[in-house]
Amino acid sequence: xxSVGLRMRVLSLVCSIALFGxxxxxxxxxxxxxxxxxxxxxxxxxxxxxxxxxxxxVTFFATWCAPCRQExxxxxxxxxxxxxxxxxxxxxxxxxxxxxxxxxxxxxAKINYPVLMADRLTPRKFGGIIGIPTSFLINKxxxxxxxxxxxxxxxxxxxxxxxxx
Numbered sequence: 001x002x003s004v005g006l007r008m009r010v011l012s013l014v015c016s017i018a019l020f021g022x023x024x025x026x027x028x029x030x031x032x033x034x035x036x037x038x039x040x041x042x043x044x045x046x047x048x049x050x051x052x053x054x055x056x057x058v059t060f061f062a063t064w065c066a067p068c069r070q071e072x073x074x075x076x077x078x079x080x081x082x083x084x085x086x087x088x089x090x091x092x093x094x095x096x097x098x099x100x101x102x103x104x105x106x107x108x109a110k111i112n113y114p115v116l117m118a119d120r121l122t123p124r125k126f127g128g129i130i131g132i133p134t135s136f137l138i139n140k141x142x143x144x145x146x147x148x149x150x151x152x153x154x155x156x157x158x159x160x161x162x163x164x165x
Contacts, residue, residue: 033125037116040099059135067151068133079113089113139164
């Protein structure tokens with residue numbers, strides 16, 4: 001098992017590599033995994049079922065990941081732009097320092113979409129993630145239709161969101 005420091009360095013390297021935009025993966029009709037995770041702002045448990053019937057972009061991130069932080073303004077903008085059409089971004093933090101550090105980012109960056117603390121099982125339920133950010137686009141029927149390893153260019157993300165609304 002890797003030490004926490006070594007894991008952080010490896011994830012940071014993967015995170016940096018992700019900045020250059022690895023190709024996206026298109027998936028078949030795979031159901032979005034169910035989850036029950038606490039909100040970083042108030043600790044209330046949020047059930048995946050509360051998003052039934054919505055198109056979603058579920059993104060795994062960490063506060064210390066530069067590409068993850070770079071995506072936040074785009075994710076906020078897209079969440080606001082398409083929220084009225086049944087779309088939501090959901091941030092799932094993999095920060096090991098807990099919800100406090102993530103809540104600080106939410107407040108500081110004025111994040112307008114739900115941000116939850118992922119447990120160790122959640123990334124595995126989504127088929128595993130190698131690096132962060134990693135995002136999954138889910139259609140209104142609850143099927144994962146795309147996986148994006150790494151930073152997602154705004155234009156591509158907006159086009160893909162429009163295609164499932």
